[in-house]
Amino acid sequence: MARFLRAVSNPIAAVGESVIDMATHLGAVVTLLLRVIRSLFPPRFDMPEFWRNLYKMGNQSVPIVMLTAFFVGGIMVVQSAVFVKRFQATSLLGWGAGYSVLREVGPILIGLMFSGRVGSNNTAELGTMVVTEQIDGLRALSIDPMRYLIVPRVLAMVIMLFLLTVLGDLVALFGAMLFGNLIIGLEFGVFYSGLVNSIGIGDLMHGLIKSLTFGLIIALTSCHFGLNVRGGAVGVGRSVNAAVVGSALGIVMSDYFLTFLLT
Amino acid sequence: MSDKPHMPGLEAPPGFPATVPYRVGGMVLGMFDALREFQRVLRGTIRYSIWGKRPKGEVLNQMYQVGNRSLLFVCVTLGCLGMVLVYQILLQVNKITGDTSQVGAEFIKGMVHAFVPSLTAMMIATRVGAGIAAEIGSMMVTEQVDALRMCGVEPIEYLIAPRFIAALFMTVVLTIIALAIAVGAGALMAWGSFGVNPTVFLSFDKVTIGDMVTGITKAVCFGAAIPVVSGYCGLTTRGGSEGVGSATTRAVINSSLAVIVLDFILSALAYFFLQSRGL
Numbered sequence: 001m002a003r004f005l006r007a008v009s010n011p012i013a014a015v016g017e018s019v020i021d022m023a024t025h026l027g028a029v030v031t032l033l034l035r036v037i038r039s040l041f042p043p044r045f046d047m048p049e050f051w052r053n054l055y056k057m058g059n060q061s062v063p064i065v066m067l068t069a070f071f072v073g074g075i076m077v078v079q080s081a082v083f084v085k086r087f088q089a090t091s092l093l094g095w096g097a098g099y100s101v102l103r104e105v106g107p108i109l110i111g112l113m114f115s116g117r118v119g120s121n122n123t124a125e126l127g128t129m130v131v132t133e134q135i136d137g138l139r140a141l142s143i144d145p146m147r148y149l150i151v152p153r154v155l156a157m158v159i160m161l162f163l164l165t166v167l168g169d170l171v172a173l174f175g176a177m178l179f180g181n182l183i184i185g186l187e188f189g190v191f192y193s194g195l196v197n198s199i200g201i202g203d204l205m206h207g208l209i210k211s212l213t214f215g216l217i218i219a220l221t222s223c224h225f226g227l228n229v230r231g232g233a234v235g236v237g238r239s240v241n242a243a244v245v246g247s248a249l250g251i252v253m254s255d256y257f258l259t260f261l262l263t
Numbered sequence: 264m265s266d267k268p269h270m271p272g273l274e275a276p277p278g279f280p281a282t283v284p285y286r287v288g289g290m291v292l293g294m295f296d297a298l299r300e301f302q303r304v305l306r307g308t309i310r311y312s313i314w315g316k317r318p319k320g321e322v323l324n325q326m327y328q329v330g331n332r333s334l335l336f337v338c339v340t341l342g343c344l345g346m347v348l349v350y351q352i353l354l355q356v357n358k359i360t361g362d363t364s365q366v367g368a369e370f371i372k373g374m375v376h377a378f379v380p381s382l383t384a385m386m387i388a389t390r391v392g393a394g395i396a397a398e399i400g401s402m403m404v405t406e407q408v409d410a411l412r413m414c415g416v417e418p419i420e421y422l423i424a425p426r427f428i429a430a431l432f433m434t435v436v437l438t439i440i441a442l443a444i445a446v447g448a449g450a451l452m453a454w455g456s457f458g459v460n461p462t463v464f465l466s467f468d469k470v471t472i473g474d475m476v477t478g479i480t481k482a483v484c485f486g487a488a489i490p491v492v493s494g495y496c497g498l499t500t501r502g503g504s505e506g507v508g509s510a511t512t513r514a515v516i517n518s519s520l521a522v523i524v525l526d527f528i529l530s531a532l533a534y535f536f537l538q539s540r541g542l
Contacts, residue, residue, distance in 0.1 A: 064520070071523050074527050075530055079373065082534070113520075124504075124509060233404045236508050255347055
């Protein structure tokens with residue numbers, strides 16, 4: 001409530017506070033990026049940790065990504081069902097579903113789910129390590145936390161979000177095909193030819209470049225908030241919350257700029 | 264996604280191979296356990312929201328937490344998404360027909376009944392769902408919830424019901440604000456990048472009563488689902504800081520998934536009962 005009263009009594013101070021807050025986090029994330037890049041030359045990082053993270057972040061997210069993508073495909077069909085019925089433009093369904101899933105909806109929604117599952121998990125894990133002083137322990141053993149913890153995680157997240165987006169796009173298009181048949185009664189062949197004739201490799205690449213960027217943003221944001229946890233279990237919860245919010249903001253805003261840059 | 268079922272006496276005996284039936288059985292039992300707990304939270308939330316006692320001003324405080332403090336986040340994300348959607352649509356329309364006069368009306372119709380409610384709810388699930396789980400989870404591991412129970416206060420009544428009422432109301436409010444922001448940002452984008460006149464773009468002719476009913480129903484359902492799911496995740500927190508982290512993670516995932524699945528179901532219902540009858 002104190003914050004509410006301050007926001008009412010002095011709105012300019014409240015806005016300035018949140019702007020400074022945002023700038024601080026943005027600067028810290030960029031610094032973290034530079035440190036990660038610095039640690040990649042020479043590429044000496046912990047290989048077993050890298051493989052473990054690839055499995056944990058990638059393979060174990062497959063069910064949730066497939067479930068999300070399947071329903072996303074269904075939603076795209078249900079939304080466009082009215083147009084298709086009204087104009088009798090059944091060949092357009094494949095084009096519409098493919099265009100929207102590959103370029104926008106697929107990367108964004110899979111990115112958001114990935115940030116919810118993997119990004120926040122990562123923040124929680126690193127945050128727990130910070131509050132139980134395991135990171136200081138690593139330093140005391142003269143193990144560089146950057147090379148041992150952060151670089152493997154960042155690499156694993158970027159690679160795995162890219163691969164999961166490929167898989168999710170495929171599942172979403174299958175979902176669209178299936179629900180197109182169930183709800184509108186569209187033949188599989190019509191959907192397929194509509195998809196193949198109008199969607200090119202450019203649309204797929206558009207979405208995949210986005211997913212690479214989203215992966216980097218999720219990785220850096222979650223690592224930054226994880227490493228800066230203060231104050232026990234309560235602090236871990238607060239940091240995880242801040243990490244998901246930051247990732248979602250980063251995903252949507254970078255999507256906006258990428259859409260212009262890529263066309 | 265799901266935790267191991269917590270059932271004493273059902274652990275595998277030493278040396279017992281982790282066979283497939285054993286694992287499947289454990290998964291099914293764990294799922295039923297989770298479902299029973301979830302429906303207890305759901306029923307409690309609904310009952311206490313109607314008849315329960317609340318500290319004075321708690322609902323208003325939660326409304327501020329849920330609504331006002333998410334406002335900037337929701338506006339920024341939905342504004343960006345509105346611009347991106349318009350840009351992608353107009354790019355294609357320019358390539359195929361070049362007739363941009365109908366784009367605005369169809370875009371606004373789609374925004375009202377489909378995109379804005381679900382995307383706003385995804386953002387609220389991220390921001391508010393994680394917040395609720397983190398807060399209640401921290402209270403669980405610091406034994407504040409047990410202290411509440413010892414004082415004879417039901418945690419669902421004291422903690423979840425005010426958040427439920429606040430989120431239910433504020434999701435609808437935020438959805439309407441987000442709709443205005445997204446449509447406005449989309450109109451600006453169409454004007455700036457493609458020269459579509461805002462007076463042509465901002466036409467609400469295609470928006471029917473059915474669209475508005477669909478959009479509001481979706482917002483209400485999402486607003487009800489998010490606090491219950493994340494409150495459940497918070498109340499099932501176990502262990503120290505690790506437990507709080509995993510509760511928050513589960514809250515984000517489960518409430519986002521709930522939004523997506525509900526969106527699919529409600530869209531299908533709206534298609535069969537409203538749109539196919541021309542409403």
